[in-house]
Amino acid sequence: MRRRTLMWVLLGLGLIVALFVTLPVFSTLQPDYYRRYPTMNLRMDNWETSTHSKISCAECHVEPGVRGMLSFAADSIPAFYSQLLEGPAGTNLLQAPSRDACHQCHTRYRAVAPSGDLLIPHRAHVEVLGMQCVTCHRDLVHSQNRYGFNKPEMETCLTCHDGDKASNACTDCHTRKNTPDSHKGANWLAIHGSQAEVVDCGQCHNWTPSYCAKCHEQRPASHAGNWKTDHAPHARTRKDGCLVCHGQQFCDKCH
Numbered sequence: 478m479r480r481r482t483l484m485w486v487l488l489g490l491g492l493i494v495a496l497f498v499t500l501p502v503f504s505t506l507q508p509d510y511y512r513r514y515p516t517m518n519l520r521m522d523n524w525e526t527s528t529h530s531k532i533s534c535a536e537c538h539v540e541p542g543v544r545g546m547l548s549f550a551a552d553s554i555p556a557f558y559s560q561l562l563e564g565p566a567g568t569n570l571l572q573a574p575s576r577d578a579c580h581q582c583h584t585r586y587r588a589v590a591p592s593g594d595l596l597i598p599h600r601a602h603v604e605v606l607g608m609q610c611v612t613c614h615r616d617l618v619h620s621q622n623r624y625g626f627n628k629p630e631m632e633t634c635l636t637c638h639d640g641d642k643a644s645n646a647c648t649d650c651h652t653r654k655n656t657p658d659s660h661k662g663a664n665w666l667a668i669h670g671s672q673a674e675v676v677d678c679g680q681c682h683n684w685t686p687s688y689c690a691k692c693h694e695q696r697p698a699s700h701a702g703n704w705k706t707d708h709a710p711h712a713r714t715r716k717d718g719c720l721v722c723h724g725q726q727f728c729d730k731c732h
């Protein structure tokens with residue numbers, strides 16, 4: 478009789494311990510769990526309207542495989558109880574997803590964006606350069622880029638594609654965003670200044686912040702000969718054009 482009671486007591490204790498361990502893991506695998514963290518609300522809202530709204534947090538945020546699950550369990554137990562005892566503070570339970578998580582569903586061989594304009598050799602960046610998916614796809618689920626899309630922005634590319642570490646020619650990435658027709662006339666260099674008032678040049682050129690400035694620091698062809706004294710007729714008709722490259726104080730030095 479005494480032995481049977483002991484067995485029941487042990488079994489009961491075992492169950493309680495098992496519950497104490499599985500409850501946190503089970504809870505933290507449920508997307509709704511994260512609603513209790515106020516700092517997560519925006520992330521949750523964006524996730525719910527993203528292409529991945531049917532994909533649970535764990536499918537991206539828990540490393541695939543047994544080890545990933547175990548290490549998630551080990552982290553989730555203290556996080557769960559501290560949240561119960563001390564209230565939901567900020568959470569660092571979930572880390573940015575790894576490539577392996579994305580590879581559960583996606584291949585790495587795509588080379589062109591769905592629009593067809595953009596070349597993006599995934600294999601070269603992910604396998605050869607060893608990049609993480611989220612370096613480019615950081616606006617995938619929890620935020621949008623400044624154009625209101627979940628797509629990677631060009632700025633991310635240009636951190637490497639600066640013309641030094643990797644090429645920055647427009648046509649290396651864009652197959653259709655070519656030099657516009659307006660630029661193709663032989664006199665474009667002479668007339669582009671006047672166009673700048675009617676066309677938004679920044680649409681394309683703001684991507685290279687010092688694009689205009691770099692050139693404007695160079696001495697233009699018009700400054701040939703004895704420009705120091707011959708500039709008068711040009712300056713009389715087009716002084717505003719001079720001030721694109723020169724500050725007024727430059728002129729004031731002599732005038």
Ligand code: HEC
Pocket residue numbers: 508511517520521524529532533534535536537538568571572573574611614615616617618619620
């Ligand atoms: C399709 C994959 C995907 C799903 C599903 C997903 N996330 Fe994320 N999550 C990401 C990516 C990519 C990042 C990194 C970019 C960022 O910080 O927003 C991230 C970042 C985070 C971070 C910040 C991690 C850090 O290192 O700072 C938290 C917290 C987070 N997600 C919570 C959640 C929660 C909660 C859910 C479920 C409601 C969820 N995520 C679902 C992809 C996903």
Ligand code: HEC
Pocket residue numbers: 528529532536537574575578579580581582583610611614617627628
């Ligand atoms: C559990 C499966 C699953 C996981 C894990 C997953 N995805 Fe997806 N992903 C999908 C599905 C399903 C779609 C929607 C396809 C469709 O609508 O045609 C999608 C769409 C996409 C798209 C195109 C649509 C968009 O919103 O731009 C991108 C980019 C993408 N996933 C990247 C990622 C990255 C990066 C990760 C890892 C952080 C990831 N996915 C993890 C299943 C998954």
Ligand code: HEC
Pocket residue numbers: 576579580583584585587589590591592595597599602603608609610611612613614628629
């Ligand atoms: C070097 C930056 C970069 C990296 C790294 C990267 N991607 Fe992409 N990915 C892009 C760009 C840019 C697009 C095109 C977005 C657009 O304009 O539609 C894209 C598109 C996609 C698409 C949707 C288009 C399609 O062909 O179905 C999926 C899915 C995707 N990436 C998954 C991944 C996964 C998974 C990883 C990690 C293994 C990854 N990406 C790593 C830049 C990157």
Ligand code: HEC
Pocket residue numbers: 595596597598601602606608613629630631633634635636637638642643644649650
């Ligand atoms: C971590 C640095 C890095 C980032 C970020 C990056 N790339 Fe690259 N990319 C490289 C390197 C290095 C090469 C190989 C050298 C080269 O061809 O200039 C390359 C090559 C390429 C090529 C092939 C170029 C050719 O000459 O055929 C394309 C296309 C490309 N990247 C597109 C992109 C796009 C689009 C993005 C942003 C979504 C991006 N890359 C982001 C480093 C990067």
Ligand code: HEC
Pocket residue numbers: 592594595628629630631634635638644645646647648649650651654680681682684685
């Ligand atoms: C390393 C790859 C890469 C290079 C080089 C590059 N772009 Fe982009 N560009 C992108 C990516 C990625 C996007 C964002 C995805 C999209 O909108 O299709 C983008 C977006 C844009 C956009 C905004 C989208 C639109 O259609 O309005 C413009 C404009 C643009 N690029 C112009 C240029 C010009 C001009 C150059 C040359 C100075 C250039 N790009 C060079 C990768 C590149």
Ligand code: HEC
Pocket residue numbers: 646647654655656657660666669670672673674676677678679680681682
């Ligand atoms: C649709 C995109 C787009 C728009 C809008 C645009 N450009 Fe360009 N521009 C380009 C591309 C692409 C090149 C090629 C140079 C390169 O590869 O960096 C270029 C080159 C130039 C050059 C150098 C020409 C040369 O011979 O070296 C000048 C100057 C220039 N643009 C001025 C302007 C001015 C001024 C405006 C506004 C009136 C403007 N652009 C609007 C895409 C654009």
Ligand code: HEC
Pocket residue numbers: 666667669670671673678679682688689690692693697698699715717718719721
């Ligand atoms: C390839 C070098 C180069 C680039 C790039 C360049 N410029 Fe110029 N720009 C010049 C030269 C040279 C002149 C003087 C032309 C002349 O007087 O014949 C000039 C003149 C101008 C003028 C005054 C023109 C006048 O006649 O009144 C304006 C305005 C101007 N540029 C705007 C821009 C803007 C905006 C950009 C960037 C989108 C830009 N430029 C990029 C070389 C360049």
Ligand code: HEC
Pocket residue numbers: 692693694695696697700704705708709711712715716718719720721722723
């Ligand atoms: C595309 C840019 C650009 C434009 C437009 C431009 N300049 Fe210059 N200018 C320069 C540069 C660069 C120098 C050399 C400055 C230096 O050496 O410090 C220079 C030098 C000068 C000098 C000094 C004389 C000399 O020989 O060094 C004068 C005077 C001058 N510019 C007047 C003008 C006048 C007047 C206009 C308008 C008709 C004009 N510039 C338009 C870029 C420009």
Ligand code: HEC
Pocket residue numbers: 705706707708709710712713716719720723727728729730731732
């Ligand atoms: C290096 C000294 C020097 C600089 C810098 C300089 N100029 Fe001059 N400028 C002169 C001289 C010298 C003359 C007189 C030439 C003559 O009388 O033939 C002159 C003549 C002129 C005239 C005609 C005189 C008049 O009053 O009608 C104008 C207009 C003029 N400059 C505008 C400019 C502008 C605009 C700038 C700045 C972009 C500038 N200059 C920069 C030396 C300079």
